[in-house]
Amino acid sequence: MRRFGRTIVTAALAVTVVAGTAGWASGNSEAAVTGPPPGAAAWRAGSVAGRALPDPEGASPYEVARFFAGLDGPERRELLRAHPLVVGNLEGAPLPLRYEANRMAVLATGEARYASLAGPGRQILAFDPRGRGQVAEVFGDLERAAHVSVIVPGSDNDASTYDAPRRPDTGPAGMARALRAAAGGSTAVVAWTGYTTPVGVGLDAAGGRLAEAGAVRLARFTAGLDAVGAPDPVLFCHSYGSVVCGLAARHTDATDVVALGSPGMRADRAAGLGTRARVWAARGPSDWIADVPNVEFAGLGHGADPAAPGFGARRVPAADAQGHTGYFAGGSQSLAAFAAIARGEVR
Structure with missing residues (x-):
């Protein structure tokens, strides 16, 4: 009974965080783009x-x-x-x-x-103008790369905002450029905005519906990389993108799955992801995602904190990462660690 009571309280906190941050978004819920291309x-x-x-x-x-x-x-x-x-x-x-x-x-x-x-x-690997639009771009030589990484971004990313002005090393393209520069010329990096992301923080961001649709697309995308002879990828999954990766992991041939600024991966432990990939987690000290309760209740929330010791992920040093989007900043501990993982140097 006491455990049930704690669950109800925690779920109520999750509702409070969502409602207090951006309000309930049920009125303008995003329609996931699925199925074959136009x-x-x-x-x-x-x-x-x-x-x-x-x-x-x-x-x-x-x-x-x-x-x-x-x-x-x-x-x-x-x-x-x-x-x-x-x-x-x-x-x-x-x-x-x-x-x-x-x-x-x-x-x-x-x-x-x-x-x-x-x-x-520009090496645009995918472009779908339906809805808010989806896009994937390659940085480096994907045909000859010894190592491949894929950036899976979170909320508020789509084709129409992909090239919008941002702080360097943020957004899907900025993260991909920063990682490739740090990892070196033998690594290709794909900025994959290949699913319908939530807008803002609301029901879509708190739920798993868009992540489930995105996971299907991510699994097919990684199979496509394999089909053309690319090396097995490392998945770098930011924020809501880590929910997508958590659901897709068992269906990909990724060597590593890196969750950064994650609200949860819809699993209680790393072993629950059902993948043979190494699972990593990064959480900076000033990342607001730490204030989001790690619960899954009535379809809301994404479960255990991947950065918590009990989850079983390998911890990525991120003591100098600033805020929710600072993990790829030049000279940061987290970017250096990401580059080593991308190059396959960490076992």
Whole structure:
């Protein structure tokens, strides 16, 4: 009975934190973007050289990779011109083809908020303009990299804000740039804003619905990396992104999962994630996430604190990390540790 009472009190605290920070967001709950990329119907009806095209939702990334391996250059370009949004988001398709397809797709939107994504040298690995938009960008040479890391961001990230002015080393792209600079040239880093994130702190951020949808997309994305021969990735999961990673971990081939500024990973312990990956956690002394109760009750909250000793994650030093977004700051303990993990130097 006493334990039940503590649960009720803690759940009430969770409600208070959410309501007091941003109010209940049930009136404008985000609709998760799921399923195949835009243009899938036309793709399914098409063909190339008399061959049916792999279903963009039902075919595995490995089947997609084998399909493209059987096409010559002109055949690949035929599909590129006819179906840029599908090719650009098709896990298992050749990386250079996806970069070119997404440049074409960005330009085709004609929207100023996306224009910078088509700039010289950008390697846009995914671009989906539905809803608030989703985008993934590669920093480094993903085709030749010895090590690959993926940044999985939290709330308030989407394609329309991806290139918005921010403090350096924050936001998905800033984190990815900082990590690649610290880890060195043999490491490629992907800034993966490939799911519908919560907006603000409300019911979406307190619940797992968007994380569950995001976990499916993250698992397929990592399978796509594997299908094109990329090394098994390290997942760096910030804030609500760590909820996504917690749900996806067992379905990925990640070597390491790093939770930073995490509200919980929907597991009581690291072993409960069901992954063979090494699990790490970072929490700075001034990160406000520490004030969020680590409970899961009536669908709200994300469970145990990954940075707590009882969770069983390896602790990343973060004594000099400032606030909720300071983990990738140049010269910080946490960035140095992240770089070592990204290079596979820590066992």
